[in-house]
Amino acid sequence: MEAQHLMTMYWHKGCFSCEVCKMTLNMKNYKGFEKRPYCNAHYPKSSFTCVTDTPENLRLKQQSKIQSQVLYREDFEKNKGKGFSVVADTPEMQRIKKTQDQISNIKYHEEFEKKKIGGEGPQHLPSNPSAGGYQQPAAPQNYHYDPAPEPVRQAAAAPPPSAGKRYRAVYDYSAADEDEVSFMDGDVIVDVQQIDEGWMYGRVERTGQQGMLPANYVEAI
Numbered sequence: 001m002e003a004q005h006l007m008t009m010y011w012h013k014g015c016f017s018c019e020v021c022k023m024t025l026n027m028k029n030y031k032g033f034e035k036r037p038y039c040n041a042h043y044p045k046s047s048f049t050c051v052t053d054t055p056e057n058l059r060l061k062q063q064s065k066i067q068s069q070v071l072y073r074e075d076f077e078k079n080k081g082k083g084f085s086v087v088a089d090t091p092e093m094q095r096i097k098k099t100q101d102q103i104s105n106i107k108y109h110e111e112f113e114k115k116k117i118g119g120e121g122p123q124h125l126p127s128n129p130s131a132g133g134y135q136q137p138a139a140p141q142n143y144h145y146d147p148a149p150e151p152v153r154q155a156a157a158a159p160p161p162s163a164g165k166r167y168r169a170v171y172d173y174s175a176a177d178e179d180e181v182s183f184m185d186g187d188v189i190v191d192v193q194q195i196d197e198g199w200m201y202g203r204v205e206r207t208g209q210q211g212m213l214p215a216n217y218v219e220a221i
Contacts, residue, residue: 018042091171091216165192167202167218181211189218
């Protein structure tokens with residue numbers, strides 16, 4: 001800024017000199033301070049002002065510290081109980097959650113079968129001497145549990161006939177199975193057919209590969 005002020009002022013060539021040593025200056029070696037030219041050796045240096053710890057300054061410092069603590073406690077009380085992180089429900093997170101649910105369901109059925117096998121021993125009831133005869137043991141009840149069959153994704157061996165539908169990928173996707181197809185964000189998927197509620201079959205126009213793809217990773221063109 002000082003250099004700009006000096007450039008807007010008009011100086012005679014002979015008068016353009018250092019304010020201290022009167023050395024003749026030019027536009028390359030001068031330095032401006034408060035609209036006056038100086039050489040490099042006599043350019044005024046900036047100095048910092050030391051603030052004395054007077055009782056008034058100490059009181060203001062303590063008051064500021066107390067105010068900061070009050071604001072911190074207010075913010076802490078507002079955010080208390082909100083120490084959880086919000087995770088975006090993206091298609092990838094939905095897929096991971098579905099896989100974890102399937103694994104938990106399989107483990108539950110395995111534990112149930114183990115307990116069932118271990119508890120199905122022959123039950124003998126002691127005979128009652130007062131009845132004067134042998135009592136037949138009660139027929140064991142069948143607690144066999146048939147878990148509901150899990151939905152099976154249709155294979156891509158026989159794709160439906162082409163209908164010419166076109167979709168555009170809105171996320172990157174890497175094939176997890178052999179019958180799936182990988183694509184990148186922005187790829188055009190052609191000859192798309194709906195397989196079920198969550199899966200489609202199509203061909204990636206960029207690579208020419210075809211297979212199954214998640215429906216929530218693409219949008220219709």
